Amino acid sequence: MRSASYGERNLEEIHERESHLKIERIETDYYRLPLEPMGDAGHGAIDTEELITLSLHAEGLTGHGYTYTIGRGGRAVKALIDHDIAPLISGQDAAQIQAIWDLMWQRLLYVGRGGLASFAIAAVDVALWDLYGVREEKPLYALLGAEARDLPAYGSGVDLPKPLDGLLAQTEGFLERGFPGVKVKIGRPDPTEDEQRIRAVRELIGDGVDLMVDANMAWTTDEALERGRRLEEYGLYWYEEPTIPEDVAGHARLAREMDVPIAVGESLHSPHEFRRYVEEEAAAVLQIDPITNGGITASLEALKMADEAGLKTSSHYTDELSAHLLCASENPVYLEKHAFALDEYLQEPQRVVNGHVRPTETSGTGLRFDAERLAPYAAG
Ligand SMILES: [Mg+2]
CATH class of the missing domain: 3.20.20.120 (Enolase-like C-terminal domain)
Structure with a gap:
């Protein structure tokens, strides 16, 4: 059954190898991308996408991640990454993707359980998966056993x-x-x-x-x-x-x-x-x-x-x-x-x-x- 292979088996293999891909540095940048004015019934008028790009450096490798909003909240998301998440996961093993996700979720739980915290966690998580693929020289779908x-x-x-x-x-x-x-x-x-x-x-x-x-x-x-x-x-x-x-x-x-x-x-x-x-x-x-x-x-x-x-x-x-x-x-x-x-x-x-x-x-x-x-x- 395909669901048994969602990256978990591969992650277990990596854990067993006792890798230590120490996270050294996380950098973020903030952009405001103009959109042709548009809108919907729930979010109202939309004319800007906020984009936060993220690079995560570990042992000479770089993983790239990003997060976005539909115009508001992006600066707060970037601040969460820069001030709270980056120090939290610095020195952690980048190969331990699930463990790092759990750590970010738990340590942001008081202000999080979703919302902005999830947008911040996402940027790091995408970079960790990217880094994993770069290291294994495989595209993401292949890492997932697909x-x-x-x-x-x-x-x-x-x-x-x-x-x-x-x-x-x-x-x-x-x-x-x-x-x-x-x-x-x-x-x-x-x-x-x-x-x-x-x-x-x-x-x-x-x-x-x-x-x-x-x-x-x-x-x-x-x-x-x-x-x-x-x-x-x-x-x-x-x-x-x-x-x-x-x-x-x-x-x-x-x-x-x-x-x-x-x-x-x-x-x-x-x-x-x-x-x-x-x-x-x-x-x-x-x-x-x-x-x-x-x-x-x-x-x-x-x-x-x-x-x-x-x-x-x-x-x-x-x-x-x-x-x-x-x-x-x-x-x-x-x-x-x-x-x-x-x-x-x-x-x-x-x-x-x-x-x-x-x-x-x-x-x-x-x-x-x-x-x-x-x-x-x-x-x-
Ligand atoms: Mg929709």
Whole structure:
């Protein structure tokens, strides 16, 4: 069974080798990347992505990690890394990835248990996995005991404010790139507008393309039920974040009472939060984001839970990391090609071929930022 191989066996092997890859130094940089103005029903207007890059040095090797926000909180995340996490893990063995994750989680527990702390933990955890791959000269998916595969990707817009013609133009662009699925934001104040938009997109894409909707936590459970039912006739592939992530019971009710699968994950900041959803049968699709979930280590746990419960998996943003992680999942239905593409800042942007993506073959995560392209956006 594939779930037995999620990096654990390899980590055990490394532990047995008595490696000591002493963490010597962690460096971070903070950037504010401008975005074409966009928005959704839960987070409002978005025009900036905060990016914090991280390099972790150990015994002559360097692991690269990063974390991001959608415009707020990034400086606090960077401060958590610089002032609290870096001194905490200095001198630790970089090969002990799970032990370091546990240490960061425990020592930040009082102010953490998710939230900003998870975004900070993630940056370090991504760098540790990258370093592990660099050292083993293997791409991340191979470290996880997985094989590379073509993953279907869907075109995803953060498009709630877009007028209908703009929404349709965006959707046409997704179709031109060969995506087998597209996702549309919902949550306009007037429910008939959501209906018109979803109907128009369905007419444009036909029945052969999957259509997902995303409410970004905008509604109460009752509202989500009523608003979702209005859209079911358009053949939805999933209904994402219909209500707030704290309301697991509400999601479970929607999962029971609606025919459309419920999808969550981007707002779950630890394996503990995923576990509640799985135990309460509150979602049919688990969407990993190895930054917001609290690192690759945390997202792998979520994937394992999905496998054990027979759930489908997908991803949120983090296109490049998720291409590796979803290869280690038993039923990855889609990778999200997100509107906040990092492509222009990457040395090796992810390639989309006929609407599908593959993980990179270079050692580690394969994710390397282009320092020159980021430089104009450095901020304090
Ligand atoms: Mg979403």
